[in-house]
Every structure is written in C-alpha cells, then in structure tokens.
Amino acid sequence: MISWSQGLFGFVATLQPLIDALSPYSAFDDPTESTTPPQTPPSFDGNLDISALQMAYRAGLSPLTMLHSLFRRIEQYQKVDPSIWIYLEDTNVVTERAKALILKWPELTRRPPLFGVPFSVKDSIDISGKPTTTACPPLTHVPSVSAPAFDSLLKQGAIFIGKTNLDQLATGLTGCRSPYGTPRSVFNQEYISGGSSSGNCVSVGAGLVSFSLATDTAGSGRVPSGFNGVVGYKPTRGLVSASGITPACLSLDCIAFITKTVQDARTVWDTCIGYDENDRYAKISTPIQRHINSIGYKAARFKFGIPPAEVLSICAPIYKKKFHEAIEKLQAIGGHLMPIDWSPFENAGKLLYEGTFVSERLASLPNDWFDRNKDHLHPVIREIFERVVARQSTAVQAYRDLQAKALFTRQAEKVFAYDSAGVDVLVVPTAPTHWTVEQVLADPISTNSILGEFTHFGNVLDLCAVAVPAGTYNISELDPKCKNSGILPFSVTFLGGSQMDAEVLEVARRFHGIV
Numbered sequence: 001m002i003s004w005s006q007g008l009f010g011f012v013a014t015l016q017p018l019i020d021a022l023s024p025y026s027a028f029d030d031p032t033e034s035t036t037p038p039q040t041p042p043s044f045d046g047n048l049d050i051s052a053l054q055m056a057y058r059a060g061l062s063p064l065t066m067l068h069s070l071f072r073r074i075e076q077y078q079k080v081d082p083s084i085w086i087y088l089e090d091t092n093v094v095t096e097r098a099k100a101l102i103l104k105w106p107e108l109t110r111r112p113p114l115f116g117v118p119f120s121v122k123d124s125i126d127i128s129g130k131p132t133t134t135a136c137p138p139l140t141h142v143p144s145v146s147a148p149a150f151d152s153l154l155k156q157g158a159i160f161i162g163k164t165n166l167d168q169l170a171t172g173l174t175g176c177r178s179p180y181g182t183p184r185s186v187f188n189q190e191y192i193s194g195g196s197s198s199g200n201c202v203s204v205g206a207g208l209v210s211f212s213l214a215t216d217t218a219g220s221g222r223v224p225s226g227f228n229g230v231v232g233y234k235p236t237r238g239l240v241s242a243s244g245i246t247p248a249c250l251s252l253d254c255i256a257f258i259t260k261t262v263q264d265a266r267t268v269w270d271t272c273i274g275y276d277e278n279d280r281y282a283k284i285s286t287p288i289q290r291h292i293n294s295i296g297y298k299a300a301r302f303k304f305g306i307p308p309a310e311v312l313s314i315c316a317p318i319y320k321k322k323f324h325e326a327i328e329k330l331q332a333i334g335g336h337l338m339p340i341d342w343s344p345f346e347n348a349g350k351l352l353y354e355g356t357f358v359s360e361r362l363a364s365l366p367n368d369w370f371d372r373n374k375d376h377l378h379p380v381i382r383e384i385f386e387r388v389v390a391r392q393s394t395a396v397q398a399y400r401d402l403q404a405k406a407l408f409t410r411q412a413e414k415v416f417a418y419d420s421a422g423v424d425v426l427v428v429p430t431a432p433t434h435w436t437v438e439q440v441l442a443d444p445i446s447t448n449s450i451l452g453e454f455t456h457f458g459n460v461l462d463l464c465a466v467a468v469p470a471g472t473y474n475i476s477e478l479d480p481k482c483k484n485s486g487i488l489p490f491s492v493t494f495l496g497g498s499q500m501d502a503e504v505l506e507v508a509r510r511f512h513g514i515v
Contacts, residue, residue, distance in 0.1 A: 044069050048210040050117055050264040058108050063098040063116035063159065067091075070118060074161075074208050081189070083181025084199045084208070086123045086133055088162040097159050105157065113267055115157035120203045120212040121150060123163040124170050125255075126244035134246040135168040135178040138373040139365075147244025149213060149255050152272045161209050164199025168378045170215060170248040171361060172196050173223045173431075173451040174440045177378050182437060186228050188475065188486045190436050194224030194451070196248075197256065201228040204258045211268055212258040217248045218352055219455025221256025222467040226430035226491030231512070232467040233257045233265040236499050237459055238283030240269070241276035247364035249357065251281065252459040262468060262509040269501070285499065302507055304330060305340035305415065305423040307454070314453055316433040318477040322490040323429050326470045326511075330427065333510050338423050344411035345426070348457035351408070353449070355401040356393040357460070361385070380444045405460055412461045416497035424500075425507050428454040430467045430491035434478060454493065464501045466508045467493045470515055 041060040046069065047053065053066070071091050077084070098116065105111040121127060124134040126143035127150055133140045154160070167177040175198030176182050183193040186205035193202050197214035200221075204212050205228030214221045216234040225232025237254040245253055255272065259265040276282045306312075306327065312320055331337065351357060362370060362385060370389070374382050416422055431451045440447045458465050472487040494511070496504035 041065070046207070048118070048207055049260050050114070050210050050267050051261070053117055053210060054111075054113070054115070057111065057116055060108065063101060064095065066116065067094060067098055067118070067159070070161075070208070077206050077208060081184055081202065081206075083165055083178070083183045084202050084206075085120075085162050086135070086165050086180050086199070087130065089160055094159060094161065101157055101159070112156040114153060114271060116159060117157070117210045118159045118161045119153060120161050120164050120200060120209045122166055122170075122197055122200050122212070122214045124166060124215060124246040124248075125150060125163075125213060126246075127160070127163070130163065132163075132246060134170060135166050135180055136377070137179065138376045139169070139246065139369075143244070145244070148241040148274075148276055148278075149272045150244070152274070153213065153268070156271045161203075164197075164203055164212065166198055166200075167196035167220075168381045169361070170196040170217060170220060170246070170253075171381055171384065172448055173219055173455070174435070174444070174448050175224060176437060176440045176444065177380050179378060184437065185434075185488070187472075187488050188484065190438070190484065191488060192227060192435050192437055192440055194227040194431070196220040197224050197232075197258065200258045201225050201230055201232065204228070204230045204260060210260070211264060214256040214258050215242075215245055215248070216254055216256035216465075217252050217459060219452050219458065220248075221258065222455050222458075222465060222493055223431050223451055225258055225467045226469075226489065226493075227434055229469050229472075229489035229491075231259045231262055231265050231469070231508075232430075233259070233262075233269065233505070234458065234465045235269055235273070235501055236283065236464040237462060238279065238281050239285055239499070239501065240272045241274065241279045241282065243276055243279045249360040250364050251360060252352075252357070254459060262466065262505055262512050265466065266505050266509075269505075283499070300334035301336065302334060302424040303336045303338045303422070304425045304427050304507075305338050306427050307345075308342050311342060311346070311453075312429070314432045314450065315429055316478055318473050319429055319431075319433060319490065321477075322471060322473060323492065326427070326490075326492045329470075329514055330511060333514060335507075338421070340415050340423060340426070341411065344408040344415065344461065345457045348405065348408040348412070348460040349453070350456075351401055351404060352456045352460055353452075355404075356391075356398040357401060357405075358388055359391075359393050359398070362388055384445070408457075409461050412463070413497060416500065424496065425504055426463075426495040428493050428495070430454065430493045434488055458495060462498045463495045464498070464504055465493050465495045466504060467491050468508050468512045468515075470511075 128146040175193040175195035183198040185191040200212035200214040201224035221232045240255045494508045
C-alpha cells in the first residue's frame, strides 16, 4: 500500500520481505557477523546539527564525549554572554541521563531520531519539578507535569541542558525586557538578540545546544532566529500541543523550534506533532489534497509572493538589497514570483496590537494580578500593560475584532489557494532592520513594534512559518557611521496556509541549501 501525507510518501508491507530486499543496500553490517576488530571511538568534531550528530553516534561517538566538550563550551560562553540561561541542569544529572540512554539503546543503528541530542527550553514552558519563571519572579511556579512537547523530546532520546532567558511574560521582540539580563546577538555583542525567545536562539546560534524548544505568538521564535543566524520554525497552531506554556496570548500562542538547519526543524517537528485533547486549540492533522509534480519540469517549480514595494520601504537599505538577492535565489531554484493581495496580512498585523487582541495578554493572567504585581514588573512591560488598561476596550470592540480576524483569515486563504492565482509560499524579510541594544533601550516600544512588521500577522491568520538564514552583510552597510568591522545575519521567512507546513518546509530547505 502506498500513501501520502504532509509531503511524505509511505510504503507498507510485510516487514521481513522488505528487510530482505533492502539488505544488499544496508550501510551497516550486522554486528553479530562482523569480524572487524574493535576500533577507537571517533572524537567529537563539534558539529551539533542533529543529522551530523546522529551520523557521529552511528560511527561510534559516545554522547558522554559530546557532553564533555559541550560543558566546556557552555562555561566559556558564559563569560561572553552571561544572560542566556535562567537555569542550567547539573552536569552530573545530564551525564547520568546520557549513560541511561546508552544502556537503553546500545545498538548503534537502532536509536531514536533524537538520541543524545542536547536541547534547551524557553523558561515559559513547564518541566516537572523545575521552576517556570517566564522571566517574571512574581509569576514563578513549580509544575508537577511537564509540557507534552518536552516529554515527546525526552521519549526520543534528547538530552535537556537548561532553561533559557526571555522577554518578560514572553512580551517583546527585542530580548531587552528581562530581569535576568539582556542576551546579545551571537554575531555582535552591541546588537540585540531579538525576542521573546532570546536565550533559545542564542543557545543554538552559539553552538551550546542542537535545538531549542521555544514559543511564538507574534514573531517570538522568528525574529531572534533571524538575528542569530539560525532557523526558527513556527508550525501551524494546534499541530503541536501548547499545553504547559505560560500563556502570552492563549488563542495565538504556539510552540516553536529553533535549529541550525531546516531539516533539523522538521526532525524535531515530526517528533512532537500530535493531537492533544487537553489543548483547547489543538487541531487534528489531516492531509490536504494537493497535486504533487514528482517528475518533469514542474517537479522543482513553486509559486511565491512578496510584500509590495511600499511595504518593503520600512526596511533598512541593506535589508532591501539582501531581500532582492533572496528573490533572485528563489527564482534560480524554480520559484515563480506572483502578484498577491497584501491587505489581509497588513490588516491582521495591525489587529494584533492596535485592536483588542493585546488585551488577551492581561486576560491570561489571574484576576487582579497586574494591580498587585505591577511594581515588580520590568518597566517596559508595566508601561505596555498600563496602556492596555487605559484603552478600556469594550466587548463590542472585541467581537468586531474577532469578526475582522475571521474575514482577514478567509482573504489570506485565497492568497494560498490551490489555483492559478494562488501561491505556495509567502516570502518576507524576517525583520525590517537590526537594532543595537542602545537603540532599543532609548526607545523600547517603537523599536519593538517595527520589528514585528512581517511577523505579527502569522498566528492571527493561522499560518505556518519558518525563518531561514539568507546570508550576511557588513555592519557598515547597516550603519555607515559605525566603525565596527563585523558582520550581521540576514534572514527571510517563508509562510504558508494552515497545515501546509510540509510544503513550506521543503521550499525553505531548498533555499537554505543554496545560501
């Protein structure tokens, strides 16, 4: 039987005949028949990509060897940036976890996809027995149950390293709103890491973990990925359980995966995807009927849309230049640029913070919590929430915004329609520019707002999205007055319709492969 779902083909048959047929092509000999004498286990080359790490493990590398190197790397980077971690797991506990994995899966070729893979977790995601702070001490709690996504990773052999810093209450895109310090871009310490999943993206970008479990409400998994040269993938909301996340905006929150490659993002997603009846916004993943051109000229073709020129004018000049280069690369791999209606994306983006939806950030907190704890909040977070309270939004306004959201979502569906006018993916700059920490501290709210120009609409319209590195540029090209001779990363984001994750990831993978 042959079946297809989410871009994957499957063949099902009686197992033994299939094994017999494939045995001549096996890359590994049966260890019971091998006469080759034992060889010295390979040394760790430092590559933490999931695919590279799994190849090394199959070749005999021990997770203990990898961890010995990793602990040193984490300790050294603490001197560079001490604001990444809110909690680090004890090295003895991590080591015992690795030993237990080796005993549980001794056969080198029969280990789960995340065997021995180190990862970090945003400190707004619950881990049983460990405090969840959400970078807000008054809201700290110690859960008795872990988030399902975290448990899924452990079941597949991943190794938990620590919990990372974030913008307080997961509110912000700069990474400059935490009482635990301000993480910096791995490319340059003067520039922001982005947020709110700041520590997640720095921990991956600095090579301290292979991947990170983050969240994304308005761009929190995408913007910091772009500023640290890593991949930030936000699945369609509801395909991965959001249970166990301290809510930012409950109806818009979703898990995000931070990785070094698009393929690694898909590997982690495949591990975590699944319906959770305890997640009120969960979706049952169903195959979407799309014709697949598996051979011939159209096999490599896809259609994509971009924002209009007047919208891109918000971008820094070097960002516009790098985005045009990205378009050329997309066309070189078979992409066909199509005109689109940008209005639903623009309107949905405005709806998130100019409408009543921002009030959900307060609705997610206990009654009277803000009044009782505002003196303990980060000054910028307090100011944002006070502005929300001052609006005195009404139920009528809230319902009008819900109706507008439904309308904009339907309009966006037409952009991704499976017809001659529809596109497979929407491609945007992940952010319009890259601020210094000093610039953000001088004007924390407007600089943050600008960063969300191409991310705010994503969850409002129920889209999937993946931010992908798209080259680098000299800092002097961003700021001609700057005497810094370093470089900074540029990133583009691929967005697709609800549950079109597989198609979006495949286009993003192809693009990342030529950058």
